[in-house]
Amino acid sequence: MRTDYIGKPTNRVDGRLKVTGGAKYAAEFHVPGLLYGYVVSSEIARGNIAEIDTNEALQLEGVLQVLTHENRPPSAWFDKSYQDEDSPPGSPFRPLYNSEIQFSQQPIALVVAETFEAARYGATLVKVVYEEAPHTTDLKANRAQAYTPKKYKSTPPPDSRGDVDAAFASAAVKVEQEYTHPSEHHNPMEMHASTAIWEEDGTLTVYDKTQSVKNSQNYISQIFGLSSKEALVISPFVGGAFGSGLRPQYQLFLAVMAALEMKRSVRVVLTRQQMFSFGHRPATVQHFQLGCAADGTLQAVRQEAFAETSKFEDYSENVVVWPNTLYKSENAAFDHKLISLDVYTPLDMRAPGGSTGLFALESAMDELAAAAGIDPVELRLKNYTEEDQSNNAPFSSKELRECYRQGAERFGWHKRNPEARSMKEGHQLIGWGMATGAWEAKQQQASAKALLTPDGKLTVSSATADIGTGTYTVMTQIAAEALGLPLEDVTFKLGDSALPEAPLEGGSWTVSSVGSAVKQVCDSVGEKLLKLARKVENSPFATASFEEVTFADGELRLKSDASKALAVTRILQEREVNAIEEEVTSKPASEQKNYAPYSHSAAFVEVKVDEDLGTIKVTRVVSAIAGGRIINTKTAKSQILGGVVWGIGMALEEESLMDNTFGRFMNHNLAEYHVPVNADIPDIDVIFVEEHDDIVNPLGAKGLGEIGIVGVAPAIANAVYHATGKRIRELPITLDKVM
């Protein structure tokens, strides 16, 4: 038995449940007598409901109730000023609050029936008379209305320094361009769903698709005036989220409201079309100025972002912080303005702000490299920064140079002909492009509980989530290694609001935050075990301190002499202990404040563009990642693969098309909203660069949920330029733009 699990390619502990259908998702929990809710969505983008007639729907066999703003229980909106944990500044949308329509597809009624089919048919029978008001949904047409929010949800734009105008005017080489990406929608396999199980004693157990059971629980508690004992939220498995499950969504409100009102269990599942009705990656226009000396030394950086938000919340992302973390420049200026439209508030989507801000920055850097006649990797190395210029803090660690070096080597970058449109294979124009990625490596406060029983079984728990990222597995590895127990004797529990507090499962901080709590709570158990071990007869640990011992392969051992050992089970049994139970809250160390914690990446991409047809195929990707210590090389690689796939989607396919006449996203289905399929995905080569970090958290692991996508879209855009000589500054890069 070897219990040094960290750093090994461990299979998912929940893998079998997932592939055998044993893993249950929010819409799969069933009770006898369950009712089904179906959402009626607004057909207009702005205005008022003049009349809503539910009579015909109510006459349908099986339909029991139709809830609208007119008859919803007054108990809802108990607290009108609530904000969930991920709320931007403003007033969150309140479903069925009144007759006002604020965005297209706004939920305006819930039809509740004994069968899903009756509810769905009933929804078509609800008659609505609207009073339409003019709507505003066109980002570009409304740029003049851009404003600086009173408060940013994200980091405010960094302070400006130097004299950008003068430095840019006198720069030997300059680029001034605008880069645009469209709105994009989350399309996880699992649609948003909530099953609210109503008990005779009036309590609720709600199975919700969420990245935070605590956030969902707080939401329903505040809105309906329920205590945390009266409403439990459970979410053991999540079929994809990456931002869409950070905020409680309206199906949760509707399911809980109907259950409380009807004193029955109710399930509400959104349709694929309705998945386009609760937030999206906000379309952003970015204006860039980059100026450098003839040798490539950056002298001027200006980045201004114009991003969409709703009329009721000021949503913003970290779009304009990246030049400061990546490239040294004495003169820099940043701005981030919002344009409010009649849409739902935008929503975090994998690496929010990073994948989009770096698309623009890394495209502009590529343009600068081409204009200066400098290799794109060389230009980046030339301007490499050892501190985050936003606060002059050194990096907790930064092996980005190694990412460039190892990535370029694996890719064969030195064989690149710098000339655009110079590499060709029959009718295929070949392009090689690269880009840098960066993402924050934050640690948040998190709690965890551990229970060790005399049979050597350990259960560790925390109210975090596993959105497919591998949380179950890596937490099990961390706990098993900390106490030297076999993996199969360790169980990690998550996704239950009764468990110890954990932050939202997002921001790439789950391993860092919850992992640190798991390590700490297991160490507490370990210290208790040592105390007990000291009292065992002829104990080799009589005077040993915790620093002098280690747990491995089922034993407590002296570090100095591994033959001095006691089996963990023997310690518990000899001392006749029923169980050891510990709970801790792990907080970021105060010294972290003096450092800038980031993960980094370098993406190298090959594309082939058909000269006659303009079709673009990504044929090769090398992604070199510096993410600190890697807990599980297998799940880690999967994170990066998934990120690269999404990056390919972002670069070439994903786009939510707004029809401004109707104020509605028109391609709200998977036939017309394109995401990559297997045939679109080439061989993806992932390199984890060795990186040691004692600052970032006690594990030294930076988190990998988001770094994999950042840098991919610009690397593809740069490769398309190299292939075709045509610079596409507006995503997605479709064949009509290339031809």
Ligand code: MOS
């Ligand atoms: Mo992430 S966009 O914080 O799930």
